[in-house]
Amino acid sequence: MKEKLKVLMLGWEFPPVINGGLGVACFGLSKAMTGLVDLSLIIPKTAAGFVVENLELIGLNQLTIEQFKNQGASTTNTNTYDVFKEVTFVEADFAPYKNYASKTDVTCESTEVISSKNPEVTQDDILSFESVGDIYGTDIWDKIQRYAKVVSKIAQNKDFDVIHAHDWMTFVAGLQVKHESGKPLVLHIHSLETDRAGIGSRGGVYQLEKYAMELADLVIPVSNYTASVIKHHYGIDTDKITSVHNGVEALTPYKTKKPFPEKLILFLGRLTGQKGPGYFLETAQKVIASEPNVRFVMVGTGDKLKSLIEAGAFKQIGNKFHFTGFLSPEKVHELLSMADVYCMPSVSEPFGISALEATQYGVPCVISNQSGVSEVLPSALSADFFDVNQMAKHIVSLLNDGKLKKKVVLNGYEDLKNVSWENAAQKVVSLYRDKLFL
Amino acid sequence: MASVCFYFQVHQPYRLKEYSFFHIGRDYVYENHDLNLQVLNKVADKCYVKANALLLQLINKHKGEFKVSFSISGLALEQFEQFRPDVLASFQALAKTGCVEFLGETYYHSLAALYSAEEFQRQVDLHKEKIKALFGVEPTVFRNTELIYNNNLARYIQKQGYVGLLCEGTERLIAANPSNKVYHAETNKSIPVLARNYTLSDDISFRFSDQNWKEWPLSAAKFSNWLQEIAVEKDDVLNLFMDYETFGEHQWEETGIFEFLNDLPEQVLTNTSLGFKTPSEVFKSYQANYPITASETISWADAERDMSAWQGNAMQHECLEKIYEMEESVKATGNEALIHCWSKLQASDHFYYMSTKHSSDGAVHSYFSPYNTPHDAYLYYMNIIADFEIRVNKSLKVKSEM
Numbered sequence: 120m121k122e123k124l125k126v127l128m129l130g131w132e133f134p135p136v137i138n139g140g141l142g143v144a145c146f147g148l149s150k151a152m153t154g155l156v157d158l159s160l161i162i163p164k165t166a167a168g169f170v171v172e173n174l175e176l177i178g179l180n181q182l183t184i185e186q187f188k189n190q191g192a193s194t195t196n197t198n199t200y201d202v203f204k205e206v207t208f209v210e211a212d213f214a215p216y217k218n219y220a221s222k223t224d225v226t227c228e229s230t231e232v233i234s235s236k237n238p239e240v241t242q243d244d245i246l247s248f249e250s251v252g253d254i255y256g257t258d259i260w261d262k263i264q265r266y267a268k269v270v271s272k273i274a275q276n277k278d279f280d281v282i283h284a285h286d287w288m289t290f291v292a293g294l295q296v297k298h299e300s301g302k303p304l305v306l307h308i309h310s311l312e313t314d315r316a317g318i319g320s321r322g323g324v325y326q327l328e329k330y331a332m333e334l335a336d337l338v339i340p341v342s343n344y345t346a347s348v349i350k351h352h353y354g355i356d357t358d359k360i361t362s363v364h365n366g367v368e369a370l371t372p373y374k375t376k377k378p379f380p381e382k383l384i385l386f387l388g389r390l391t392g393q394k395g396p397g398y399f400l401e402t403a404q405k406v407i408a409s410e411p412n413v414r415f416v417m418v419g420t421g422d423k424l425k426s427l428i429e430a431g432a433f434k435q436i437g438n439k440f441h442f443t444g445f446l447s448p449e450k451v452h453e454l455l456s457m458a459d460v461y462c463m464p465s466v467s468e469p470f471g472i473s474a475l476e477a478t479q480y481g482v483p484c485v486i487s488n489q490s491g492v493s494e495v496l497p498s499a500l501s502a503d504f505f506d507v508n509q510m511a512k513h514i515v516s517l518l519n520d521g522k523l524k525k526k527v528v529l530n531g532y533e534d535l536k537n538v539s540w541e542n543a544a545q546k547v548v549s550l551y552r553d554k555l556f557l
Numbered sequence: 558m559a560s561v562c563f564y565f566q567v568h569q570p571y572r573l574k575e576y577s578f579f580h581i582g583r584d585y586v587y588e589n590h591d592l593n594l595q596v597l598n599k600v601a602d603k604c605y606v607k608a609n610a611l612l613l614q615l616i617n618k619h620k621g622e623f624k625v626s627f628s629i630s631g632l633a634l635e636q637f638e639q640f641r642p643d644v645l646a647s648f649q650a651l652a653k654t655g656c657v658e659f660l661g662e663t664y665y666h667s668l669a670a671l672y673s674a675e676e677f678q679r680q681v682d683l684h685k686e687k688i689k690a691l692f693g694v695e696p697t698v699f700r701n702t703e704l705i706y707n708n709n710l711a712r713y714i715q716k717q718g719y720v721g722l723l724c725e726g727t728e729r730l731i732a733a734n735p736s737n738k739v740y741h742a743e744t745n746k747s748i749p750v751l752a753r754n755y756t757l758s759d760d761i762s763f764r765f766s767d768q769n770w771k772e773w774p775l776s777a778a779k780f781s782n783w784l785q786e787i788a789v790e791k792d793d794v795l796n797l798f799m800d801y802e803t804f805g806e807h808q809w810e811e812t813g814i815f816e817f818l819n820d821l822p823e824q825v826l827t828n829t830s831l832g833f834k835t836p837s838e839v840f841k842s843y844q845a846n847y848p849i850t851a852s853e854t855i856s857w858a859d860a861e862r863d864m865s866a867w868q869g870n871a872m873q874h875e876c877l878e879k880i881y882e883m884e885e886s887v888k889a890t891g892n893e894a895l896i897h898c899w900s901k902l903q904a905s906d907h908f909y910y911m912s913t914k915h916s917s918d919g920a921v922h923s924y925f926s927p928y929n930t931p932h933d934a935y936l937y938y939m940n941i942i943a944d945f946e947i948r949v950n951k952s953l954k955v956k957s958e959m
Binding site for chain 2: 439
């Protein structure tokens with residue numbers, strides 16, 4: 120057995136470029152793994168000056184074409200990608216994190232993702248990353264192809280024992296490097312197309328996810344909930360699926376006195392079907408009907424924002440149900456510091472780190488049974504996402520029953536003791552040893 | 558003799574700031590003072606000052622033959638008093654000529670007529686007092702906010718001792734009658750009503766600078782010819798009702814709108830058989846022989862000319878209901894500052910900004926709106942309502958403990 124494994128990690132979101140939970144998780148995990156393995160992480164975009172100790176962080180936006188010109192034989196590599204011939208991609212609504220500021224709905228044209236010849240890294244590829252703005256966007260298929268091309272060239276000059284890829288944007292690259300190097304491929308699943316676009320989703324992203332998981336050597340979902348989705352909706356062999364729960368960064372919670380007398384119930388998340396904002400609104404209506412001394416705040420933006428605002432007006436609860444739009448992390452923490460209950464009614468949530476953050480702030484959580492985080496946060500009160508009556512009951516109990524609230528908060532602190540990125544990192548490394556026999 | 562009757566609407570709301578959730582409980586200043594001052598100064602300089610000077614000149618020139626009427630909201634008047642006394646003085650100079658009539662309306666330019674009889678009464682009285690204090694006259698003719706009108710309003714106005722009122726000349730109102738007459742309310746012959754000739758009025762206020770309009774450019778001579786052609790009977794009255802901001806603000810000075818206004822009285826007085834009258838003079842001179850029925854509420858806004866500009870979606874309905882639901886508790890505080898604040902939140906403009914209409918009416922709504930979207934307008938307004946409720950409850954609590 121090797122002393123220290125060399126891991127080539129492929130990521131997409133990473134601080135300071137964060138759109139959702141993926142960037143947070145990737146950062147937490149890789150930082151914790153630096154103590155256990157030799158870690159190189161390749162991402163589309165880094166910020167100059169953002170350094171993590173003992174982590175080789177390669178941002179494609181920082182590369183120059185010269186770095187690829189002197190590779191000799193490897194640039195004339197004539198490998199063909201026969202393994203990808205089976206993959207066909209159909210039209211799909213592929214942008215999981217749409218850029219709402221642009222106000223344009225993006226729909227993908229049918230695109231050939233992978234060419235059958237090993238292409239050279241071109242000046243164009245390099246430039247496309249140098250100036251990359253939104254790391255998703257309408258040309259994401261193009262981005263993941265170029266990413267795969269550049270990553271494969273980098274990998275040819277690297278010594279590593281295992282490839283560890285985070286979410287579908289990096290899967291093409293992961294498969295390509297596995298094919299070229301013969302090293303085992305680990306896929307880390309933070310979010311699936313069936314979460315984002317609905318359980319019946321079978322589009323291009325779904326195909327890529329399914330195909331990659333079929334070829335992977337190990338699949339690590341962030342919860343047992345997601346493991347079961349992978350089993351039932353992607354039909355992947357359960358033997359190679361092992362979940363590893365996310366950790367949470369330690370933070371310094373504080374309390375703020377609310378500037379109003381009402382109790383505050385908080386929702387954080389993109390306003391898309393996946394996060395269940397409509398169920399939150401319905402729950403709020405039920406709570407307000409029996410508890411007039413409350414305020415609900417919905418933080419975030421998304422394609423459902425306008426219809427949610429109108430639905431709130433229709434329910435005539437606009438003076439008790441507030442929308443803030445997208446907020447900075449500082450503002451989110453300010454809200455956590457004054458909230459009385461945190462509610463996460465996600466329809467399908469692989470994990471849900473925000474519930475752990477709320478718990479750190481001593482805010483009791485009401486979460487859906489369809490949330491992975493419930494597996495590490497048994498203290499939270501839970502209900503099925505569609506069961507708004509039960510959700511409302513939980514919230515009302517927490518507002519009125521001081522003993523219950525205290526119990527949930529204290530048990531939450533106990534739950535947190537078992538949740539850390541160090542635990543997650545150790546589990547990942549022991550999976551490399553035990554499952555991949557490295 | 559057939560007549561031309563001018564009525565100009567003058568109103569400036571207090572636009573609200575982008576009041577987020579984080580303001581609630583922390584910030585009781587709801588208005589965007591800088592923006593309001595900026596708009597007031599812009600409109601004052603582009604329109605009020607110039608147009609008032611021109612009207613004064615025209616009235617003097619035509620020695621009592623040229624007359625107009627104004628309805629100025631209390632909100633506009635109090636802003637003039639505070640920030641533009643020169644504008645107020647120029648209106649007062651017009652009042653002194655005796656050729657300018659001031660109409661009655663709600664002080665707060667509100668929709669109170671449709672929500673609370675008591676509040677409506679209070680605002681009409683407040684406005685009457687304000688006009689009397691500033692111009693030394695008491696209004697005898699009434700025009701409701703945005704020419705909102707229905708049968709019930711007609712009944713109310715008569716009880717208040719007004720000699721008549723103004724409304725929009727929608728097709729469904731006029732259809733059964735000859736055009737351009739003095740009408741009377743369906744139920745009562747003694748309530749005369751003047752209906753806006755929206756075609757002629759909009760020729761000036763909307764189409765004047767439209768180069769795709771086949772009549773562009775519109776000269777005073779051409780327009781007065783139309784008036785002569787239309788007013789064929791001696792009891793015809795052509796009601797040209799429009800926003801005063803038409804002159805210099807909606808239609809910029811460069812369009813020639815001031816030249817048009819300058820030439821029109823002379824063209825009408827020398828080349829046609831028509832004369833100018835104010836609304837109360839019209840009511841004195843002509844019989845009201847034709848009944849009009851408004852069983853549904855009408856207004857001068859949008860293509861629909863109904864209440865849909867302010868009551869067209871759930872957001873507008875909720876805001877209107879929330880603000881009027883508070884009447885009893887706000888008044889119970891006895892706190893003048895709170896009551897004034899609540900009243901200002903009733904200005905119809907706030908609800909107008911929340912309209913989600915599309916196409917050309919939508920464009921007009923967004924032209925006036927200071928916000929990015931109608932949804933923003935709603936969210937800021939609702940956050941303000943939330944804060945205001947807290948203040949009212951606090952005030953009531955303090956009062957009950959005394």
